[in-house]
Amino acid sequence: MSYAAVHDDVHHDHKPTGIGRWLFSTNHKDIGTMYMVFALIMFFIGGAMAMVIRLELFQPGLQFVDPQFFNSMTTVHALVMIFGAVMPAGVGLANWMIPMMIGAPDMAFPRMNNMSFWILPFAFALLLSTFFMQGGAPAGGWTMYPPLVLQLGDGLPFLIFAVHFLGISSIMGAINIIATVFNMRAPGMTFMRLPLFVWTWIITAFLLIAAMPVLAGAVTMLLTDKYFGTAFFDAAGGGDPVLFQHVFWFFGHPEVYILVLPSFGIISQIIPTFARKPLFGYASMVYATASIAFLSFFVWAHHMFTAGMPLAGELFFMYATMAIAVPTGVKVFNWTATMWRGSMTFETPMLFSIGVLFMFTLGGFTGLMMGITPVDFQYHDTYFIVAHFHYVLVPGIVFGIIAGVYYWLPKWTGYMYDETLGKWHFWLSTISVNVLFFPMHFLGLAGMPRRIPDYNTQFTDWNQIISIGGLAFGLSQLILVWVVIKCVRGGEKATDQVWEGAHGLEFTLPSPPPFHSFTTPPKVTEAMAHS
Amino acid sequence: MSVDKLKKAMCGVLAVALYLASGTVFAALTDMPLNLTRGVTETSQRVYDLHMIILYIVTVIGIIVFGVMCWSIFHHRKSKGAVAAQFHHSTTAEIIWTIIPIIILVAMAVPATKTLVFMEQTSDAEMTLKVTGYQWKWRYDYLEEGVTIWSALHEDSNKARQRDPSIDPETVENYLLEVDNPIVLPVDTKIRILTTADDVIHAWWVPALGWKRDAIPGFITDNWTNIKEPGIYRGQCAELCGRDHAFMPIVVHAVPKAEYVAWIETQKAEQAASAASANKTFTKDELMRKGEQIYTTQCAACHQAEGQGIEGVFPSLVGGAIATGPAADHIDIVLNGKNLMPAFKEQLNDAELAAVITFERNKWGNYEKITAKGHADVVQPADVKATR
Ligand code: HEM
Ligand SMILES: [Cu+2]
Ligand SMILES: [Cu+2]
Numbered sequence: 001m002s003y004a005a006v007h008d009d010v011h012h013d014h015k016p017t018g019i020g021r022w023l024f025s026t027n028h029k030d031i032g033t034m035y036m037v038f039a040l041i042m043f044f045i046g047g048a049m050a051m052v053i054r055l056e057l058f059q060p061g062l063q064f065v066d067p068q069f070f071n072s073m074t075t076v077h078a079l080v081m082i083f084g085a086v087m088p089a090g091v092g093l094a095n096w097m098i099p100m101m102i103g104a105p106d107m108a109f110p111r112m113n114n115m116s117f118w119i120l121p122f123a124f125a126l127l128l129s130t131f132f133m134q135g136g137a138p139a140g141g142w143t144m145y146p147p148l149v150l151q152l153g154d155g156l157p158f159l160i161f162a163v164h165f166l167g168i169s170s171i172m173g174a175i176n177i178i179a180t181v182f183n184m185r186a187p188g189m190t191f192m193r194l195p196l197f198v199w200t201w202i203i204t205a206f207l208l209i210a211a212m213p214v215l216a217g218a219v220t221m222l223l224t225d226k227y228f229g230t231a232f233f234d235a236a237g238g239g240d241p242v243l244f245q246h247v248f249w250f251f252g253h254p255e256v257y258i259l260v261l262p263s264f265g266i267i268s269q270i271i272p273t274f275a276r277k278p279l280f281g282y283a284s285m286v287y288a289t290a291s292i293a294f295l296s297f298f299v300w301a302h303h304m305f306t307a308g309m310p311l312a313g314e315l316f317f318m319y320a321t322m323a324i325a326v327p328t329g330v331k332v333f334n335w336t337a338t339m340w341r342g343s344m345t346f347e348t349p350m351l352f353s354i355g356v357l358f359m360f361t362l363g364g365f366t367g368l369m370m371g372i373t374p375v376d377f378q379y380h381d382t383y384f385i386v387a388h389f390h391y392v393l394v395p396g397i398v399f400g401i402i403a404g405v406y407y408w409l410p411k412w413t414g415y416m417y418d419e420t421l422g423k424w425h426f427w428l429s430t431i432s433v434n435v436l437f438f439p440m441h442f443l444g445l446a447g448m449p450r451r452i453p454d455y456n457t458q459f460t461d462w463n464q465i466i467s468i469g470g471l472a473f474g475l476s477q478l479i480l481v482w483v484v485i486k487c488v489r490g491g492e493k494a495t496d497q498v499w500e501g502a503h504g505l506e507f508t509l510p511s512p513p514p515f516h517s518f519t520t521p522p523k524v525t526e527a528m529a530h531s
Numbered sequence: 532m533s534v535d536k537l538k539k540a541m542c543g544v545l546a547v548a549l550y551l552a553s554g555t556v557f558a559a560l561t562d563m564p565l566n567l568t569r570g571v572t573e574t575s576q577r578v579y580d581l582h583m584i585i586l587y588i589v590t591v592i593g594i595i596v597f598g599v600m601c602w603s604i605f606h607h608r609k610s611k612g613a614v615a616a617q618f619h620h621s622t623t624a625e626i627i628w629t630i631i632p633i634i635i636l637v638a639m640a641v642p643a644t645k646t647l648v649f650m651e652q653t654s655d656a657e658m659t660l661k662v663t664g665y666q667w668k669w670r671y672d673y674l675e676e677g678v679t680i681w682s683a684l685h686e687d688s689n690k691a692r693q694r695d696p697s698i699d700p701e702t703v704e705n706y707l708l709e710v711d712n713p714i715v716l717p718v719d720t721k722i723r724i725l726t727t728a729d730d731v732i733h734a735w736w737v738p739a740l741g742w743k744r745d746a747i748p749g750f751i752t753d754n755w756t757n758i759k760e761p762g763i764y765r766g767q768c769a770e771l772c773g774r775d776h777a778f779m780p781i782v783v784h785a786v787p788k789a790e791y792v793a794w795i796e797t798q799k800a801e802q803a804a805s806a807a808s809a810n811k812t813f814t815k816d817e818l819m820r821k822g823e824q825i826y827t828t829q830c831a832a833c834h835q836a837e838g839q840g841i842e843g844v845f846p847s848l849v850g851g852a853i854a855t856g857p858a859a860d861h862i863d864i865v866l867n868g869k870n871l872m873p874a875f876k877e878q879l880n881d882a883e884l885a886a887v888i889t890f891e892r893n894k895w896g897n898y899e900k901i902t903a904k905g906h907a908d909v910v911q912p913a914d915v916k917a918t919r
Binding site: 242319339382462 | 777
């Protein structure tokens, strides 16, 4: 199928030029690019903080930083990575791909799209400026538990307003995605023909709309507790510090699925392409994703088992957490079945997707272990947890995003990236990520608490191995930057289809696609959607 | 050599290398910490067994799932001439892999539920220990005996954990896992342990007992333990509680009952003696010596070893307005605290307070400033008592 009309359009694109093109952009691709670049910068800022953490932990004793600054590093590292790197990268991919995947010219609300991006740099300027303030940057953990967080100096209101801005930005992004998918699908693109990436993003968008206001409420209560004399979380005034944890994790657990679902969507696009075989169990994938999202609102207290809860509460949250393993298992089995009896090749996007498949599953196993309440009393707040959420976050989610970047980069730029460099990037990342995170399981089980700048000497060996893995992982990511820059500048021309096994509307457009994706809506048939 | 042979040779070399590597790795691993402790209570042993069962279950599932993935990756590749099948769903398969996990999960939930129910039985305790978390130390109250113990990081660890340490951490035994005053508990006794906190949330965790529990200001949570074997068991605060979160360890000496009773009696006698010392008058030397000890354990964490404090967070005591001002103001802030500065009136008795205040007023050149301004340099227990 070809879109001659669209091909012609390439030469008549009216792109604004100069800095104005970016500042006032209402174009989904330019905004998507800005999101991705922003996420990459934040990934390196957060990564630099991780390097400080690993440097200090290389040896027992305090060599480089004060414990208070160390706590700021762990706190801001997490906030930057979650809200600055992973979430914007997901939104960036959504911006770039969703209109092209559903056959639309652009997003439904282009101006709101511009605003939701441009809020981000301001929000992070607020957050990072706290490093220069009386009392320093936030140091009470990304979870911001009171009363500790209320001991923060002048930085507290900046932290709170930064969180508010991030929330507003995410909600606007989510509304835009929902409006786009619900209203701008090409003729014939029914819901059950949507690519899985689009599906996972609709579900993510609903999660965002439900969860972000809860976080905003929680931090607003912190603000009024500190400055306006309320006592939501102060026992002396009739409040309860644990209330904050309930509210926070009611946001927090759905948040982890906000982070991971887009990555699930990405690998659901990639695996069929390189297995040259349709996605196994499309419908069950959609239902599994929806049930994961639904269940994610009923498991929050598994983060708070040690806070003390009635037995019935502990049992409820244990069973609910275990229940999530069922739809998660379905997804893993479906991906495996997609590869089964395929005709696979292993280009970089496929390698990273397979990495997700293995290592997310590993993180899921430890998640299941921690869901078992009586054992979680031992695991909680140790390095075992740090291992768990880094497995799901880094080789689970970040790898998924990277897979997406490699997969669609030729489409975006019109050039093939350097496959050899891509493979180096994958293998170095995969080896180092395991050296970095796997030994954390041992440390946690052996009794090393998380969020500490110094430790007993029995933990030295593992910590040194971990720090070396960390440095190697950090350096490996420079290859990604190199690959992207090289690819933007030129290389072998990419075809429209880019990959031999690729399907989907985005691969019917030229590479690079015209500035306004589909100016005439394509017609979608069942055969196109599921092949 | 053909490509095929080359590949085989390489695989062989790789296998041998891996085997050798795993040998050295294994040797090293036997000295490196790897797993949860089995602990010394019924609870910790049940928890450990549960942990191992689940670990085995997920390992087996992992081997099967990863095995299938690997099989497919190796055999269903285009370079081997694999032709893609075009199936895209199978209701039977999907039902099977929904039902089987459910069965496994239920099988896991049964022992988990039993253990949890067992752990929640806090009734019928023979004695009660109340644990209170402070930034950054622990207070223990033996409720039936009226004995209170304050327990903070041991002096050696405290010196070794400074930025420019006077002792190398490597040379400190039980670095960061030793306290000045360990608590003593009897074995074979069901002990109810109440946790709470004074300032922020902490968590009391001794791995060998099998659980941790948050210590929450304004609330009391209820737990229990029954230690089977005498021994020394160490733990740490497990909930981020500010700057020195890493430096508030827990040490439990579990001893036979008779030994415990003897220990409690000495504690009672010591507490009576220290209450009496509040009425004594000390020499400046005595106060300075005692004051220095108290300063290192109680004050140096924030105000630093040389009294210089931390810019913008903890004020310097070197020539500071209060440290060189009227004695009454100095006593007041140490007794009652202010913002981040904790109140010490519960933690220290009058003699100890007098000693540490005297120490601060005479150290770091403060003596000269105080005498120049005409304020008192020595503070006696009676002065503190009068301000209380
Ligand atoms: C989807 C990707 C996932 C992400 C991004 C994720 C992330 C996280 C994070 C960040 C934490 C630590 C929070 C904190 O204490 O600061 C955590 C803890 C936890 N996760 Fe996950 N997780 C994921 C998947 C899962 C799964 C699949 C399960 C269970 C089936 C699970 C169960 C748990 C439990 C029980 C805890 C609490 C452990 C404790 O604090 O003791 N997680 N996760
Ligand atoms: Cu969760
Ligand atoms: Cu603590």
